[in-house]
Amino acid sequence: MLLALDIGNSNIVIGASSNGEWKYQWRIQTDTDKTADEYAVLFNSLFSEFELTFDRFSRIIISSVVPQLTQIISEVFEEKSDTKALILDGEVDTGLKIKRLNRKSVGADLIADAVGAYALFEDDCIVVDFGTATTVMVVQTPGELIGGSICAGLKVTIDALVGETAQLSQIPLEPPKQVIGGSTMEAMQSGLVLGHLCMIEGLIDRMRKRMGGAAKVIATGGLSEKIAEHTDYFDVIDPMLTLDGLRLIMERQDEK
Known part of the structure; x- marks a missing residue:
């Protein structure tokens, strides 16, 4: 069984795959203060819920x-499963070309996203990843990650805005009923949620033109499904894209 982990600034997304199908999925909060022992206990708890053990995973890949956390978590799995994890970076053979970018500076999650997207479309495509940062990356035929935009996440x-606004403790992560907000809360929802979406749509338009x-x-x-409800710019919404990319990359290593 393959285990894929995508360690992000806010969350760690984990998937267990067998025969190309995701059997189990987990999402936990990223905590840089946790020790290796604490993560080992946490992972064991997640796995035991489905009667899984560390030694069930014969292949492990991490972005x-x-x-x-990269070293801490990889060492946990190496010790507990006796399997050395493949750490994804720009030097791993993914089948994707990265010529115009500094390989050492490209985020592993962006590489996995690009691999998953190009495998799906087999043509020019744009990947929008709504995470701690919102990234809009371009993959061109015949499979080259050429760059994109990185924006502050929603x-x-x-x-940041709530922290500077004493009167508002929380802003619902959804657009108001109309773009012209009738209250301070609605106006902030319009500016933040719809404004963020307009930024993404504008970037997509410019990238397509380019x-x-x-x-x-x-x-x-994590926010893709919620945001996708309010735009028709997305041809596909796939919260599992990053893990799918990791799975495809690992399968490529297995074929060597």
Whole structure:
């Protein structure tokens, strides 16, 4: 069984796959203060709910944008499962070309997203990942990640604004009934949620124009399904895209 982990700044998304199908999925909060022993206990608790043990995982792949956790978590699995995890970075053979970017600076999650998206469309495509940061990345035929945009994520922006606004303790993560907000709360929802979406739509328009065609767009990340309800710009919404990319990358290693 394959275990894939995507370690993000806010959450760690975990999936267990067998025969190309995701059998089990988990999402936990990223905590850089946890020790290896604490993570071992946490993972054991998650797995035991489905009568799984560490030694069920013969292949493990990790993408991480949190360096201080990469080694800790990989060592947990190496010790408990006796399987060395593949740590995804720009040097791993993914089948995806990265010529115009600094391989060492490209986020592993963005690489996995790009691999998953290009495998799906097999053509020019744009990947929008709604995470701690909102990223809009471009993959061109014949499978090259050429770059994109990285923006402050929606939750980060809301938290920053609420922190400076004493009268508002929480802003619902949804647009108001109309774009012209009739109250301070609705006006902030309009500016934050609809404004964020307008930014993404504008970037997609500009990227498509730059690419000279109507590239397909796929949305992923924790907020993708909620945001997708309010736009018709996304051809596909797939919260599992990053893990799918990791699975495809691992399968490529197995074929060598």
